[in-house]
Amino acid sequence: MSMEDYDYLFKIVLIGNAGVGKTCLVRRFTQGLFPPGQGATIGVDFMIKTVEIKGVKVKQRFLILSYDITCEDSFRCLPEWLREIEQYANNQVVTILVGNKIDLADKREVHRQRAEEFAEAQSMLYLETSAKESDNVEKLFLDLACKLIREAKQNTLDNNDSTAMPGEGKNINYLSCCSMN
Numbered sequence: 001m002s003m004e005d006y007d008y009l010f011k012i013v014l015i016g017n018a019g020v021g022k023t024c025l026v027r028r029f030t031q032g033l034f035p036p037g038q039g040a041t042i043g044v045d046f047m048i049k050t051v052e053i054k055g056v057k058v059k060q061r062f063l064i065l066s067y068d069i070t071c072e073d074s075f076r077c078l079p080e081w082l083r084e085i086e087q088y089a090n091n092q093v094v095t096i097l098v099g100n101k102i103d104l105a106d107k108r109e110v111h112r113q114r115a116e117e118f119a120e121a122q123s124m125l126y127l128e129t130s131a132k133e134s135d136n137v138e139k140l141f142l143d144l145a146c147k148l149i150r151e152a153k154q155n156t157l158d159n160n161d162s163t164a165m166p167g168e169g170k171n172i173n174y175l176s177c178c179s180m181n
């Protein structure tokens with residue numbers, strides 16, 4: 001599919017501790033696969049997925065802040081990640097909190113309600129996912145895209161956002177991951 005076949009451009013960045021499942025979430029969404037036994041992401045991992053959504057032209061950055069529901073530490077680090085976001089991302093960034101690995105319900109260390117309250121206090125959406133079982137993964141990325149388009153229609157986007165890519169105004173999702181090891 002060539003660039004000319006796209007209508008919108010989105011950039012999505014996943015952040016969170018090492019091992020929470022960022023790469024797996026992206027692979028599940030972009031390739032429909034859950035690849036076991038892959039190594040840690042070094043730097044930033046880029047993948048591309050096309051989706052069809054009707055709406056206005058957008059150029060905005062999404063942030064998916066992720067933790068592992070079976071790993072208390074990955075939840076405790078969220079404020080630190082939020083500080084990084086505040087420091088380096090512009091104010092218009094759309095952020096969603098994701099608790100991954102809900103297929104491991106018997107190993108859960110972070111209660112859903114606690115995460116929901118944290119997300120609400122930070123004005124973030126909250127979703128629980130399983131990259132392994134494909135639970136809520138499509139919803140995660142498509143809800144974000146819809147939210148972005150809604151916001152664009154309300155004319156709240158920063159038109160000077162530097163995340164615009166070549167082919168701006170085309171319909172591409174750039175997905176990337178980064179983590180603190």
Ligand SMILES: Nc1nc2c(ncn2[C@@H]2O[C@H](COP(=O)(O)OP(=O)(O)OP(=O)(O)O)[C@@H](O)[C@H]2O)c(=O)[nH]1
Nearest residue numbers: 018019020021022023024040041101130131132179
């Ligand atoms: N059970 C279960 N395991 C998962 C899930 N998502 C990821 N994993 C496992 O968690 C481990 C880490 O997954 P990654 O996707 O590499 O995690 P990451 O956040 O990208 O890690 P870094 O690249 O080190 O930042 C792997 O062994 C995956 O198989 C999930 O939804 N359920």
